[in-house]
Amino acid sequence: xxxxxxxxxxxxxxxxxxxxxxxxxxxxxxxxxxxxxxxxxxxxxxxxxxxxxxxxxxxxxxxxxxxxxxxxxxxxxxxxxxxxxxxxxxxxxxxxxxxxxxxxxxxxxxxxxxxxxxxxxxxxxxxxxxxxxxxxxxxxxxxxxxxxxxxxxxxxxxxxxxxxxxxxxxxxxxxxxxxxxxxxxxxxxxxxxxxxxxxxxxxxxxxxxxxxxxxxxxxxxxxxxxxxxxxxxxxxxxxxxxxxxxxxxxxxxxxxxxxxxxxxxxxxxxxxxxxxxxxxxxxxxxxxxxxxxxxxxxxxxxxxxxxxxxxxxxxxxxxxxxxxxxxxxxxxxxxxxxxxxxxxxxxxxxxxxxxxxxxxxx
Ligand code: IPM
Ligand code: MN
Numbered sequence: 001x002x003x004x005x006x007x008x009x010x011x012x013x014x015x016x017x018x019x020x021x022x023x024x025x026x027x028x029x030x031x032x033x034x035x036x037x038x039x040x041x042x043x044x045x046x047x048x049x050x051x052x053x054x055x056x057x058x059x060x061x062x063x064x065x066x067x068x069x070x071x072x073x074x075x076x077x078x079x080x081x082x083x084x085x086x087x088x089x090x091x092x093x094x095x096x097x098x099x100x101x102x103x104x105x106x107x108x109x110x111x112x113x114x115x116x117x118x119x120x121x122x123x124x125x126x127x128x129x130x131x132x133x134x135x136x137x138x139x140x141x142x143x144x145x146x147x148x149x150x151x152x153x154x155x156x157x158x159x160x161x162x163x164x165x166x167x168x169x170x171x172x173x174x175x176x177x178x179x180x181x182x183x184x185x186x187x188x189x190x191x192x193x194x195x196x197x198x199x200x201x202x203x204x205x206x207x208x209x210x211x212x213x214x215x216x217x218x219x220x221x222x223x224x225x226x227x228x229x230x231x232x233x234x235x236x237x238x239x240x241x242x243x244x245x246x247x248x249x250x251x252x253x254x255x256x257x258x259x260x261x262x263x264x265x266x267x268x269x270x271x272x273x274x275x276x277x278x279x280x281x282x283x284x285x286x287x288x289x290x291x292x293x294x295x296x297x298x299x300x301x302x303x304x305x306x307x308x309x310x311x312x313x314x315x316x317x318x319x320x321x322x323x324x325x326x327x328x329x330x331x332x333x334x335x336x337x338x339x340x341x342x343x344x345x346x347x348x349x350x351x352x353x354x355x356x357x358x359x360x361x362x
Contacts, residue, residue, distance in 0.1 A: 002035040002037075004036070004039055005038050005069040005316055006039050006041070006067070006068045006069050007038055007041070007068060007069065007071070008040075008064075008065050008071045008072070009040050009042045009043065009071075009073075010042075010043050010045050010046070010071065010073045010090075011042065012045070012046040012074040012077075012290060013046040013047045013076055013077055013086070013290040013292070014077065014289070014290025014291050014292040014295050015074075015075065015290060015291045015294050016073075016076070016290050018296070018298065018300055018302065019074055019286060019305035019349070020073075020074040021350075021353070022302035022349060022353030022356075023072065023302065023305040023306050023308065023309040023353075024038075024072075025353045026306050026309060026328070026356045026357050027309045027312075027313070027325075029357040029360045029361055030313060030318070030321040030322075030324060030325055030360050031321070032361075033321070033324065033360055034321040036318055040072075043061070043064075045057055045061065045076075045090050046078065046086065047078020047081045047290075048078070050078070050086065051078070051080055056086065056089030057094075062093070062094065062097045062098065065094065065281060066280075066281055069281070069316060070282050070284065070312050070315065070316060071094070071282070071283035071284070072284055072308070072309065072312060073091075073283055073285040074285075074286070074290075074305065075286065075288065075289055075290035076091050076290065077292070078290065078292070094275075095134070096134060096139065098275075098277055098280055098281050098283070099134060100134070100276055100277045100280070100282060101132065101133050101135075101164065102131075102132070102133055102171050102277070102278065103130070103132075103133035103251075103254060103258075103276070104128065104131075104175075105130075105131060105254075105258040105261065105271070105272075105274075106127075106128045106129075106311075107125060107237075107241070107258070107261035107262070107265050107271075108122070108125065108127075108265055109121070109122045109124070109264070109265050109266065110122060110265075110270065110329060110334070111333055111334035112333040112334040112335070112337075113265070113266035113270060113340060114266060114339070114340075115264055116263065116264065117238060117264050120241065120242075120264075124241055125264055126181075126186070126242075127241065127245055127246065127247065128175070128179065128245075128246050129248075129254060129257060129258050130172045130246065130247065130248040131249060131250075131251060131253075131255065132164065132165075132168040132248075133251060133254075133276075134251070135251060136159070136160060136250045136252050137156055137157070137252045138252065139159070140156060140157040140158050141155075141157055142155045142157055143155055158201070160204050162207065162211065165207055165211050166211050166215065168248065169194075169208075169211055169212055169248060170219075171276075172246060172248035173215070173216060173219070175246055176192040176223045176245065176246040177222065179246070180223070180245050180246055181245045187245065189245075190222070190223050190224065190245065190246070191223070191226060191246065192220075192224070192225060192226070192245070192248060193225075193226040193227070193228055193233075193244060193245070193248070194208060194225070194227045194228070194248055195228050195230050195249035195253055195254075195257065196227065196228075196229065196230065196253070197230050197231075197253075198227070204250070205250075212225065213225065228247075230249065230253045230256075230257065234257060237257065237260055237261060237264060238264070258271075259287075262287055266340050267288075268286070268287060268288030268304060269288065269301035269303060269304055269340030269341065269342075270301075270303050270307065270333075271287040271288065271304055271307075272284070272285070272286050272287060272304050272305070272307035272308035272310075273285060273286075273287050273308065273311075274315060276315060282312070284315075286304030286305045287304065288304055291342065294343075297342075297343075298348045298349045298350060299342045299348060301337075301340050301341070301349070302352055302353050303329055303332070303333070303340065306329060306353070306356055307325075307326070307329060310322045310323075310326050313325065324360050325356070327359070328358075328360045329356055331355075331356075331359045332355045332356050332359065336355055337352060
């Protein structure tokens with residue numbers, strides 16, 4: 001038997017545990033077929049634990065998570081907990097403390113999936129967004145004074161260091177070289193597009209743009225470079241998504257444009273992402289929320305969680321298995337399920353997991 005990977009699983013809130021279970025099923029099937037082992041350890045972080053113990057994430061948690069090869073997350077978000085508590089206390093804390101400085105979010109339309117972009121097919125919607133995941137407004141300095149008065153002042157600043165920008169851009173160039181359209185036999189060039197706002201945010205994005213061209217010219221001359229303003233990017237993501245190959249952008253812009261991207265690929269039932277520390281422990285998650293109203297009904301779509309699992313395999317180095325999972329998902333969207341929406345798939349959550357696992361075994 002081949003490698004053994006130790007995976008920390010955080011099923012989380014709402015429908016998180018249900019979708020993660022289907023992910024496990026599929027990943028184990030891939031392990032059996034491609035000869036590796038996954039040793040999974042569950043952690044009960046989430047809203048229920050918080051309501052029970054008053055603790056969002058125990059002190060030792062991050063150090064424990066550091067011992068694993070990867071983290072597989074279901075969903076965080078509980079109707080009984082004030083918004084922000086779990087998101088900041090679990091998701092963002094893990095991202096920042098494990099220095100997962102890349103958020104990789106492919107935008108790929110699979111066969112049979114309905115997109116709101118009339119006339120667009122899987123040919124047209126096939127790119128990846130690399131979102132800087134450790135800095136910007138998310139971690140910038142700020143504060144409030146005279147709160148509650150008519151003189152209230154608030155500041156929340158976009159802070160980027162050269163170090164943060166450069167490490168993110170280097171990852172993006174490497175990714176474009178390996179997984180760009182030329183590398184995948186789908187185009188003439190591997191193209192990295194920097195998404196910014198150099199016409200207004202003339203300090204922060206000037207830094208991004210300078211480093212982009214400086215290291216691009218020197219170390220990645222084979223990767224074609226383009227620059228787009230973020231607002232225009234939103235238009236093209238709707239009008240001409242086929243222009244894009246690999247995009248790289250700041251934390252806040254990346255957060256916003258990847259929700260738009262997810263919608264164009266069929267929505268939260270399919271969109272997955274990875275929070276990656278290329279030198280450390282990465283965490284993979286379906287982008288959608290915990291969808292509490294569907295909890296326990298066995299009707300939620302597990303494909304986004306399964307796709308997150310495929311990304312995890314790829315990052316662990318099991319590329320063949322990752323591709324097999326993605327191909328199996330395409331079979332299921334292309335030939336089996338009727339819709340990605342909860343309750344409208346024509347199959348239960350568990351049946352969709354069985355279908356994907358079945359295509360991997362054959
Ligand atoms: C995401 C989410 C998070 C973010 C929230 C829940 C903190 O929107 O993963 O995109 O803003 O990064
Ligand atoms: Mn978001």
